[in-house]
Amino acid sequence: MLPEYVAFDLKSAALQWLLILGVGASIALLFAFIRSFALYGTNGPNEVGREIVEGSKDFLGISPRRVGALTMLTVREAIRRKALLVFVVFGILFLFGGWFLTQSNDRPELQVKVYVSFVLTAIQWLILPVVLLLSCWGLPEDIKARSLHTVVTKPARRNEVVLGRMLGFIAVGTMVLVVMSLFGYVWLVRQVPESAQSQLICRVPVYGALKWKDREGNEATKGINTGDIWEFRGYVEGATRGRAIWTFNNLTPADMVEVQEAGKEPVERLRVESRFQAFRTYKGNMNRSLLAQITLVNAAKKLAIPLKPFELSEFGNVVTLIDRKLTYDDDASKTKKTIDLFDDLASDGTLTMEVRCLDANQFIGMAQPDLFIRKPDLPFASGYFKSIAGIWLMMALIVVLGVTASTFVKGPVAMILTFFLLILGSWFHSFLDQLVKGSVQGGGAIESMIRIYDHKNPMVELDPTARNRIIKQIDKIPFFGLRVVSQIVPNFDRFTMSEYVANGFDVPFTEPVPPYDSALLPAILSLAAFAFPCLLLAYYSLKLRELESK
Amino acid sequence: MPAEPVIQIRNLSKIYRDFWGRKKVRALNSLSLDIHKGEVFGLLGPNGSGKTTTLKLLLGLLFPTEGEISMFGKPASDVSKNERIGYLPEESYLYRFLNAEETLDFYGRLFDMPAATRKERANKLIELVGLQGARRRQLKEYSKGMTRRIGLAQALINEPELVMLDEPTSGLDPIGSREMKDLILKLKDQGKTVLMCSHFLADVQDVCDRIAILYQGELKVLGKVDELLKEQDITQIRTSRLSPEAIREIEGVIARHGAKVDGVDHPTASLEDLFLKVVHESRERPGRRFMDSPAVDAKGA
Ligand SMILES: Nc1ncnc2c1ncn2[C@@H]1O[C@H](COP(=O)(O)OP(=O)(O)OP(=O)(O)O)[C@@H](O)[C@H]1O
Ligand SMILES: [Mg+2]
Numbered sequence: 001m002l003p004e005y006v007a008f009d010l011k012s013a014a015l016q017w018l019l020i021l022g023v024g025a026s027i028a029l030l031f032a033f034i035r036s037f038a039l040y041g042t043n044g045p046n047e048v049g050r051e052i053v054e055g056s057k058d059f060l061g062i063s064p065r066r067v068g069a070l071t072m073l074t075v076r077e078a079i080r081r082k083a084l085l086v087f088v089v090f091g092i093l094f095l096f097g098g099w100f101l102t103q104s105n106d107r108p109e110l111q112v113k114v115y116v117s118f119v120l121t122a123i124q125w126l127i128l129p130v131v132l133l134l135s136c137w138g139l140p141e142d143i144k145a146r147s148l149h150t151v152v153t154k155p156a157r158r159n160e161v162v163l164g165r166m167l168g169f170i171a172v173g174t175m176v177l178v179v180m181s182l183f184g185y186v187w188l189v190r191q192v193p194e195s196a197q198s199q200l201i202c203r204v205p206v207y208g209a210l211k212w213k214d215r216e217g218n219e220a221t222k223g224i225n226t227g228d229i230w231e232f233r234g235y236v237e238g239a240t241r242g243r244a245i246w247t248f249n250n251l252t253p254a255d256m257v258e259v260q261e262a263g264k265e266p267v268e269r270l271r272v273e274s275r276f277q278a279f280r281t282y283k284g285n286m287n288r289s290l291l292a293q294i295t296l297v298n299a300a301k302k303l304a305i306p307l308k309p310f311e312l313s314e315f316g317n318v319v320t321l322i323d324r325k326l327t328y329d330d331d332a333s334k335t336k337k338t339i340d341l342f343d344d345l346a347s348d349g350t351l352t353m354e355v356r357c358l359d360a361n362q363f364i365g366m367a368q369p370d371l372f373i374r375k376p377d378l379p380f381a382s383g384y385f386k387s388i389a390g391i392w393l394m395m396a397l398i399v400v401l402g403v404t405a406s407t408f409v410k411g412p413v414a415m416i417l418t419f420f421l422l423i424l425g426s427w428f429h430s431f432l433d434q435l436v437k438g439s440v441q442g443g444g445a446i447e448s449m450i451r452i453y454d455h456k457n458p459m460v461e462l463d464p465t466a467r468n469r470i471i472k473q474i475d476k477i478p479f480f481g482l483r484v485v486s487q488i489v490p491n492f493d494r495f496t497m498s499e500y501v502a503n504g505f506d507v508p509f510t511e512p513v514p515p516y517d518s519a520l521l522p523a524i525l526s527l528a529a530f531a532f533p534c535l536l537l538a539y540y541s542l543k544l545r546e547l548e549s550k
Numbered sequence: 551m552p553a554e555p556v557i558q559i560r561n562l563s564k565i566y567r568d569f570w571g572r573k574k575v576r577a578l579n580s581l582s583l584d585i586h587k588g589e590v591f592g593l594l595g596p597n598g599s600g601k602t603t604t605l606k607l608l609l610g611l612l613f614p615t616e617g618e619i620s621m622f623g624k625p626a627s628d629v630s631k632n633e634r635i636g637y638l639p640e641e642s643y644l645y646r647f648l649n650a651e652e653t654l655d656f657y658g659r660l661f662d663m664p665a666a667t668r669k670e671r672a673n674k675l676i677e678l679v680g681l682q683g684a685r686r687r688q689l690k691e692y693s694k695g696m697t698r699r700i701g702l703a704q705a706l707i708n709e710p711e712l713v714m715l716d717e718p719t720s721g722l723d724p725i726g727s728r729e730m731k732d733l734i735l736k737l738k739d740q741g742k743t744v745l746m747c748s749h750f751l752a753d754v755q756d757v758c759d760r761i762a763i764l765y766q767g768e769l770k771v772l773g774k775v776d777e778l779l780k781e782q783d784i785t786q787i788r789t790s791r792l793s794p795e796a797i798r799e800i801e802g803v804i805a806r807h808g809a810k811v812d813g814v815d816h817p818t819a820s821l822e823d824l825f826l827k828v829v830h831e832s833r834e835r836p837g838r839r840f841m842d843s844p845a846v847d848a849k850g851a
Contacts, residue, residue: 054627058629063662069660073648081647147645148643153609155629155630155662548611548612
């Protein structure tokens with residue numbers, strides 16, 4: 001199921017993060033006070049205060065040289081313990097992988113998709129277990145062999161130990177990733193069949209915000225629902241005032257593509273691609289598809305320039321090229337006028353496009369990502385290495401989580417814990433989110449049980465008896481727990497960017513482009529958001545415990 | 551009495567607990583000690599008497615169940631005190647995949663030393679502990695004594711004011727342990743403080759100014775080595791190459807003064823006698839402080 005378009009909102013994300021951090025810190029402090037009271041009596045609060053002061057000092061006084069030493073140690077350890085044997089597995093996979101991948105009679109973009117997905121998935125699922133293993137075993141082994149004793153009896157602070165370990169494992173992962181991704185790139189470029197090479201590109205779409213007008217021309221929050229349960233697309237009725245309105249921001253002339261027509265000078269045009277759904281209420285003219293028309297609008301300047309109508313296409317995108325100089329009939333002066341797309345129409349970088357259906361009583365279905373401006377293509381490497389960056393961020397997050405877990409529990413337990421987080425965060429996160437938002441039908445655990453027992457289907461409301469109301473309240477308790485879990489478990493979907501590249505798109509920086517969930521900036525911030533509390537947690541976990549192996 | 555205690559221990563107790571917080575062992579019971587600047591202090595006791603536990607408590611590796619510790623006037627949990635301390639653990643807990651040079655460089659970095667200083671000290675120390683021939687070999691290939699030596703080198707990398715050595719001579723060959731003792735005396739000459747644990751009583755007797763004997767976590771004896779070992783009513787005369795006639799003559803002289811010759815033999819390691827006596831007595835009469843020494847000054851604190 002496709003997620004709805006949610007703009008990434010930095011401010012609210014930051015606020016939410018602070019809130020969770022604050023609540024977490026308060027709970028931790030409360031426990032600290034209770035425990036210190038049990039241990040030291042009335043002197044307890046002083047002890048807590050001392051730990052906080054010492055902690056702040058340790059974090060402010062971090063020595064890059066010490067952290068560097070520990071990082072280097074970690075890298076050396078990994079190399080001398082032959083952790084890099086993973087390359088062998090990788091190499092073998094690729095030697096034989098190419099034989100089974102695609103049939104050469106597949107469509108070119110499908111072939112590319114298979115190859116690119118294979119490479120990126122292979123890299124991801126080879127590197128994650130390696131760093132998971134390394135990061136979860138490192139510190140527990142260090143404690144068990146007591147080599148950590150010799151380190152912490154030097155002026156090395158415990159946060160430096162944690163940080164050094166984390167950076168070390170990240171460095172090892174980076175080395176592995178760099179080699180693998182370069183190898184993968186070369187392999188791809190050489191292995192993709194000649195006929196499909198042209199599909200190794202990175203399209204750069206620009207998406208706009210979508211608004212609607214109903215058939216009377218009033219503003220609407222949604223398009224018309226034609227009875228589809230899946231509400232992804234809204235519909236516009238033909239030959240009415242119904243419109244779907246896209247607004248694009250920050251456009252510049254550099255967003256135009258160069259178009260070469262036979263026997264002419266190349267010209268720069270704005271390339272718009274669309275793919276709408278036709279919904280016929282009667283057969284109509286079956287020799288052609290439904291007709292749609294885009295109108296460029298600048299409400300402030302009272303400009304509305306209709307473009308040539310086009311037929312919907314069932315396969316592939318319809319490409320509309322907009323000239324920079326636009327000629328239109330001016331109703332007021334009854335003359336033809338010419339204006340400039342960027343100087344006049346979108347002088348502040350904002351361009352509005354209204355789409356309507358021209359066939360009476362027929363409908364056209366549209367969703368936000370169904371129409372986009374396509375900027376000049378980037379080389380394939382751009383998207384490829386950006387999605388490698390996504391894998392890198394994911395790997396770094398695994399290291400952070402693994403090292404943190406390993407300060408609390410022994411290696412195997414830490415591994416299971418981190419692995420569990422990874423599974424929960426990559427496969428069940430969207431389910432978790434739906435559950436928490438209450439968009440899964442049939443209610444909570446007990447309610448569902450009763451429905452099964454009463455043979456009630458999940459759509460029917462339960463009778464508002466006292467029993468049922470109490471049950472609904474009880475069912476909310478685990479939901480609250482789940483909400484907390486869904487906030488704390490990292491969403492690994494945010495880091496998976498291979499889908500963009502596999503489908504021939506560039507990886508966006510600030511905002512995810514539907515139907516996918518990931519973009520670089522949110523992934524970077526996600527990593528940072530977890531790294532800070534994890535570092536703090538791991539520091540106190542190492543500091544407040546005796547480093548004897550038990 | 552020298553002023554300025556480098557280490558102050560007051561009523562220190564340690565109980566090891568298991569995961570569920572149940573008491574397992576009482577490893578140390580109400581220990582009070584002062585160790586002063588510039589002295590070589592020996593911590594003795596049979597296996598499992600709490601020597602290593604004491605060192606680990608001092609270093610902040612373990613947390614005391616009761617009591618207080620002050621090192622250079624700071625609590626044991628303060629990491630900044632480590633700048634002035636060198637520690638040789640019971641077994642050298644080092645990274646076995648590093649070689650000697652890398653090991654010293656690594657620990658030098660932990661003291662935030664610049665590269666030039668690290669290099670210079672590493673060279674000096676490798677020479678000092680006699681590992682020139684093995685400086686590029688990984689520690690996992692080292693013999694026990696070699697591991698001990700590199701362990702000692704890392705403990706001295708920061709030119710510490712206080713050196714804590716947990717059984718420094720274990721695993722060393724006779725030459726090595728002689729060198730170790732010389733080194734300890736040299737450190738003392740440089741005005742450094744040394745705290746060591748050992749089973750080799752002869753070594754302790756040779757180098758220590760003061761000793762403490764622990765038995766099952768309790769302090770049994772504390773005092774200056776020479777005072778503890780001086781037995782007032784025994785006079786020992788040592789000569790060399792004495793003929794049987796001369797011995798007979800001397801016996802005659804002693805008899806004339808109304809004394810009796812107990813025996814003529816070569817002197818034994820007298821600290822060993824003391825040690826065995828203390829351990830024996832402690833076993834017989836548990837809970838009794840065996841011998842009060844003039845050096846105990848901790849009572850008022
Ligand atoms: N990590 C631990 N967990 C539980 N008990 C411990 C632990 N470490 C030491 N002990 C116990 O504490 C007591 C004192 O041990 P410690 O290592 O301090 O003795 P020691 O004097 O150094 O002995 P040795 O001469 O053999 O080195 C022993 O009974 C030992 O079993
Ligand atoms: Mg010991």
